[in-house]
Amino acid sequence: MSAAAETLSVLKDIAERGKAGASGRAPEIASIFIDSEARHALSGATLVSTNPSREIPAANFSRGGREDVHAAAVSARRALGGEWGGTAPQRRGELLYALADKLEESSELLATLETLDVGKPLSQSRGDVAGAAATLRYNAGAADKMEGSSVPLGAEYLDFTEHEPLGATAHITPWNFPLGMAARSLGPALAAGCTAVLKPAEQSPLTSLAFAALASEAGFPPGVLNVVTGLGDEAGAALVGHPMIDGVTFTGSVATGRIVGASAGRNLKPVVLELGGKNPLIVFADADMDRALDAAVEGAFDNSGQVCSSVSRLLLENGVKDEFLRKLVERSRELTVGDGFEDPDLGPLVSPEQLEKVDGHIAQALESGARALLGGGRPAGVSKGYFIEPTVFDNVDVNCRLAREETFGPVVSAFGFSGEAEALAIANSLPYGLAAGIHTSDIDRALRLARRIEAGTVWINGWFIGGVQAPTGGVKDSGYGRERGIAGIRNYIRIKNIGVHIADHCAGG
Numbered sequence: 001m002s003a004a005a006e007t008l009s010v011l012k013d014i015a016e017r018g019k020a021g022a023s024g025r026a027p028e029i030a031s032i033f034i035d036s037e038a039r040h041a042l043s044g045a046t047l048v049s050t051n052p053s054r055e056i057p058a059a060n061f062s063r064g065g066r067e068d069v070h071a072a073a074v075s076a077r078r079a080l081g082g083e084w085g086g087t088a089p090q091r092r093g094e095l096l097y098a099l100a101d102k103l104e105e106s107s108e109l110l111a112t113l114e115t116l117d118v119g120k121p122l123s124q125s126r127g128d129v130a131g132a133a134a135t136l137r138y139n140a141g142a143a144d145k146m147e148g149s150s151v152p153l154g155a156e157y158l159d160f161t162e163h164e165p166l167g168a169t170a171h172i173t174p175w176n177f178p179l180g181m182a183a184r185s186l187g188p189a190l191a192a193g194c195t196a197v198l199k200p201a202e203q204s205p206l207t208s209l210a211f212a213a214l215a216s217e218a219g220f221p222p223g224v225l226n227v228v229t230g231l232g233d234e235a236g237a238a239l240v241g242h243p244m245i246d247g248v249t250f251t252g253s254v255a256t257g258r259i260v261g262a263s264a265g266r267n268l269k270p271v272v273l274e275l276g277g278k279n280p281l282i283v284f285a286d287a288d289m290d291r292a293l294d295a296a297v298e299g300a301f302d303n304s305g306q307v308c309s310s311v312s313r314l315l316l317e318n319g320v321k322d323e324f325l326r327k328l329v330e331r332s333r334e335l336t337v338g339d340g341f342e343d344p345d346l347g348p349l350v351s352p353e354q355l356e357k358v359d360g361h362i363a364q365a366l367e368s369g370a371r372a373l374l375g376g377g378r379p380a381g382v383s384k385g386y387f388i389e390p391t392v393f394d395n396v397d398v399n400c401r402l403a404r405e406e407t408f409g410p411v412v413s414a415f416g417f418s419g420e421a422e423a424l425a426i427a428n429s430l431p432y433g434l435a436a437g438i439h440t441s442d443i444d445r446a447l448r449l450a451r452r453i454e455a456g457t458v459w460i461n462g463w464f465i466g467g468v469q470a471p472t473g474g475v476k477d478s479g480y481g482r483e484r485g486i487a488g489i490r491n492y493i494r495i496k497n498i499g500v501h502i503a504d505h506c507a508g509g
């Protein structure tokens with residue numbers, strides 16, 4: 001049995017055991033994947049992944065350190081000069097298509113592992129697998145279409161550009177969409193001919209490991225895609241600072257983004273920083289209220305609010321504010337919260353730390369006079385798991401953390417405004433700039449505001465519009481660089497310019 005097949009077999013056991021809710025010591029898995037071989041950490045250290053719905057350990061996995069990162073970086077660099085370096089772009093695309101097929105064939109396993117690690121409802125985990133496969137296919141199709149250009153210098157010259165792979169790349173991912181975020185940056189990196197080392201979040205190692213094992217089964221040569229599981233300030237920091245790494249793609253919080261950006265800057269390596277947001281949804285009195293309500297409910301509560309681009313500030317024109325909030329509460333009250341394996345609308349938060357952070361934001365808001373129109377605590381009758389009810393707040397003091405900082409939970413705060421200028425001022429008042437939404441039937445107003453809002457993405461009369469084709473990223477503290485779309489592939493390409501002086505006579509004549 002190949003190492004990839006053995007790894008997938010252990011992952012299947014973990015998935016079955018986890019879904020069945022088996023307690024006791026969790027199975028151990030060698031989760032560092034280098035040169036298509038699964039390894040334990042050289043130090044022998046391990047970490048535990050816990051099912052956040054049931055608070056039951058799911059797996060003991062490897063806590064990679066500096067030496068493991070070094071081995072992965074060496075492997076990624078070696079692979080650049082081997083078979084992979086000579087693999088034609090079209091063939092890279094075929095391998096990505098094959099990997100997308102493998103993800104879909106293993107959809108149930110991957111979805112189960114994702115729900116086990118992070119608690120999200122099973123049908124949403126299945127959707128994430130489908131999204132990851134679509135991401136790979138988009139990039140597969142682009143692999144042989146990233147053309148260089150010829151530069152007009154006149155009759156005496158031929159000048160052209162070639163696209164070279166950036167090299168050995170680091171990918172550091174968060175826990176909210178572990179598989180989706182891995183596919184989002186690995187798809188274009190592999191399409192462009194790079195090699196990669198992936199460091200998933202400590203809460204969610206399992207689908208990243210499965211992804212690498214499936215890539216090996218799909219035919220990617222050893223060393224092209226390596227995974228080092230472990231802690232951010234150990235394995236993650238060692239990876240970002242490793243001299244053999246040519247570029248870094250980081251998805252995570254603003255605070256960690258600052259550390260990663262500084263480290264990459266010290267080594268003069270390009271970095272993409274996909275960070276957090278405190279995203280406003282602006283609803284004008286002339287909006288189609290049903291559509292705006294759909295956007296608010298989906299935007300605020302999808303993935304239990306643990307989405308970088310979730311709606312966390314609801315800016316409502318004063319004339320419609322009360323009615324909108326009444327209907328929002330009515331609709332949100334219907335949402336079910338529960339164990340991810342029972343497929344509710346909302347699963348738990350990922351960890352006790354995340355629950356504590358969200359609780360802290362709520363407590364401070366309540367102390368300073370906020371009014372909970374819905375939720376604000378644990379669902380009734382729940383004693384286990386890191387659950388929090390869908391929560392809608394009004395009267396939130398604008399200086400509270402709930403109003404100013406990324407909460408990353410199913411909590412939305414409403415703020416009234418009067419007129420376009422005030423809406424814009426509130427929307428732009430924070431250091432974040434990831435996503436924003438405008439609901440209005442006035443197209444001029446929508447487009448005027450879309451240009452003035454400081455955000456990498458603006459959605460009009462909808463939320464979560466777009467997929468792998470549409471570039472995403474932040475401005476201000478929400479980061480820089482863009483992922484998805486053709487922009488996402490450019491992150492992994494180095495342009496080389498080649499100039500030729502053409503002699504104007506035949507040699508010897």
Ligand code: NAP
Binds near residue numbers: 237
């Ligand atoms: P995080 O704490 O910043 O961690 C993200 C990743 O960085 C994890 O793998 C983490 O490892 C690692 N890390 C931590 N310290 C590091 C260091 N010193 N050097 C290198 N890596 C380090 O974020 P999170 O809590 O996992 O994820 C939630 C955040 O991600 C939210 O802010 C959310 O908005 C953001 N996000 C942004 C986007 C986007 O597209 N803009 C998409 C999804 C999520 P450990 O797990 O071991 O700490």
